[in-house]
Amino acid sequence: xxxxxxxxxxxxxxxxxxxxxxxxxxxxxxxxxxxxxxxxxxxxxxxxxxxxxxxxxxxxxxxxxxxxxxxxxxxxxxxxxxxxxxxxxxxxxxxxxxxxxxxxxxxxxxxxxxxxxxxxxxxxxxxxxxxxxxxxxxxxxxxxxxxxxxxxxxxxxxxxxxxxxxxxxxxxxxxxxxxxxxxxxxxxxxxxxxxxxxxxxxxxxxxxxxxxxxxxxxxxxxxxxxxxxxxxxxxxxxxxxxxxxxxxxxxxxxxxxxxxxxxxxxxxxxxxxxxxxxxxxxxxxxxxxxxxxxxxxxxxxxxxxxxxxxxxxxxxxxxxxxxxxxxxxxxxxxxxxxxxxxxxxxxxxxxxxxxxxxxxxxxxxxxxxxxxxxxxxxxxxxxxxxxxxxxx
Ligand code: MLT
Numbered sequence: 001x002x003x004x005x006x007x008x009x010x011x012x013x014x015x016x017x018x019x020x021x022x023x024x025x026x027x028x029x030x031x032x033x034x035x036x037x038x039x040x041x042x043x044x045x046x047x048x049x050x051x052x053x054x055x056x057x058x059x060x061x062x063x064x065x066x067x068x069x070x071x072x073x074x075x076x077x078x079x080x081x082x083x084x085x086x087x088x089x090x091x092x093x094x095x096x097x098x099x100x101x102x103x104x105x106x107x108x109x110x111x112x113x114x115x116x117x118x119x120x121x122x123x124x125x126x127x128x129x130x131x132x133x134x135x136x137x138x139x140x141x142x143x144x145x146x147x148x149x150x151x152x153x154x155x156x157x158x159x160x161x162x163x164x165x166x167x168x169x170x171x172x173x174x175x176x177x178x179x180x181x182x183x184x185x186x187x188x189x190x191x192x193x194x195x196x197x198x199x200x201x202x203x204x205x206x207x208x209x210x211x212x213x214x215x216x217x218x219x220x221x222x223x224x225x226x227x228x229x230x231x232x233x234x235x236x237x238x239x240x241x242x243x244x245x246x247x248x249x250x251x252x253x254x255x256x257x258x259x260x261x262x263x264x265x266x267x268x269x270x271x272x273x274x275x276x277x278x279x280x281x282x283x284x285x286x287x288x289x290x291x292x293x294x295x296x297x298x299x300x301x302x303x304x305x306x307x308x309x310x311x312x313x314x315x316x317x318x319x320x321x322x323x324x325x326x327x328x329x330x331x332x333x334x335x336x337x338x339x340x341x342x343x344x345x346x347x348x349x350x351x352x353x354x355x356x357x358x359x360x361x362x363x364x365x366x367x368x369x370x371x372x373x374x375x376x377x378x379x380x381x382x383x384x385x386x387x388x389x390x391x392x
Pocket of ligand 1: 042107
C-alpha cells in the first residue's frame with residue numbers, strides 16, 4: 001500500500017486548527033482570563049426567525065407518513081434551486097436549474113471540484129487567500145503558482161501580472177482575508193484572460209452579501225462570457241449564519257458541458273445531498289422576510305467592523321477591508337511578524353485574531369480580525385486594543 005505522499009507537503013495542521021490549539025493551550029494555563037475570539041470567521045448571531053420556522057415545519061413533515069422524505073433529488077430540491085435562480089435573476093443573471101447544485105457549503109465543493117481536473121493542470125492562487133485553495137491542490141499534487149496581492153495593487157492582482165500559462169484560476173471576491181473586491185472591469189479582464197488562455201476560473205462568492213456598493217459585482221456571471229469559463233461557489237454560512245447548519249450552492253454553467261456533466265456524476269457518486277430540513281431553511285433565506293432578517297444581521301456585523309476600524313484609526317494602525325467584508329486586514333504594529341503579533345495579543349489582552357502569514361507569504365506582517373463576534377465582545381476587545389496601542 002502506498003499512501004498519498006503529497007500530504008507530507010502540507011503545513012502540519014490547517015491554519016484555523018493551529019490557532020484553535022494555541023488558544024486551548026493558553027486557556028488551560030490561564031483559566032481565569034476571558035478570551036475574545038476574532039479569529040476564525042464564525043458567526044455568532046442565531047439563525048433568523050423565518051429560517052427557524054421553516055425548519056420546524058420541515059421537521060414536522062418528516063414525522064408524518066404522507067410528507068416524510070427519504071433521499072432527495074440529486075442536485076437538491078427544486079424549491080431551493082428556484083429560490084437561488086430568482087436571487088440571481090435580481091442581478092440579471094439567468095440560470096438554468098440544471099446549473100445549480102445544492103451542497104453542504106463552499107469549502108467542500110471548492111475542494112471536491114478538483115476531482116474534475118487533471119493533476120497536471122497548473123493552478124493560480126492569489127496570495128494572500130483562503131488557505132483551502134492551496135491545501136486542496138497540494139493534496140492532489142498539482143503545481144501551484146501565486147498571484148501577488150499587496151498594498152500596491154490594492155490586494156487585487158490582475159492577469160497582466162501572470163508570467164506563465166495557468167489552467168485553473170482562483171478568485172475570491174470579496175477577498176478572504178483582505179476584504180478587497182474586484183469591480184466589473186477588473187473581473188472582465190479575468191474573464192477575457194480565461195477565455196483566451198482556455199483556463200477555468202473558480203470563483204468563491206462566499207462573502208457576496210457583504211458588498212454594499214450596488215455597482216460592485218456579486219457574481220462572476222454578471223460579467224459577459226463568464227459562463228464559458230467560470231464556476232461559482234457560494235454558501236449561506238456567512239450570509240445567513242449557516243456555519244453550523246451547512247448549506248451552499250455551486251453553479252456549473254451548461255456552457256461548460258463536460259464539467260457540468262462530470263460534476264453531476266461526481267456528486268451523485270460521492271455525495272447524498274443536503275437534508276430536506278436544511279434545504280427548507282435555506283429556501284426561506286431567499287424569501288422577502290428572510291432577506292430582511294439576514295440583512296439586519298449583516299448590518300450588525302458591519303457595525304462591528306466600523307467599531308474595529310475606528311479603533312484602528314485612533315491607534316494609527318494601517319488597515320483595509322471591513323467595508324464589503326466581515327474581515328479587517330491590518331498591518332502588525334511595531335513590525336512584528338504575524339505570529340509574533342498573534343502571541344502578543346493573546347498574552348497581553350486575550351484577543352484572538354488570525355495571523356496573516358497563514359493566508360500566504362504576502363500575508364506576513366499582517367493580521368486579520370473578524371467582525372462576527374457580539375457587539376459587547378467587539379467593544380470590549382477594541383477597548384483592550386486601545387489600551388495597548390492607543391497612547392503610542
Ligand atoms: C475563515 O475564517 O477564513 C473562514 O471561516 C473559514 C471558512 O469559511 O471555512
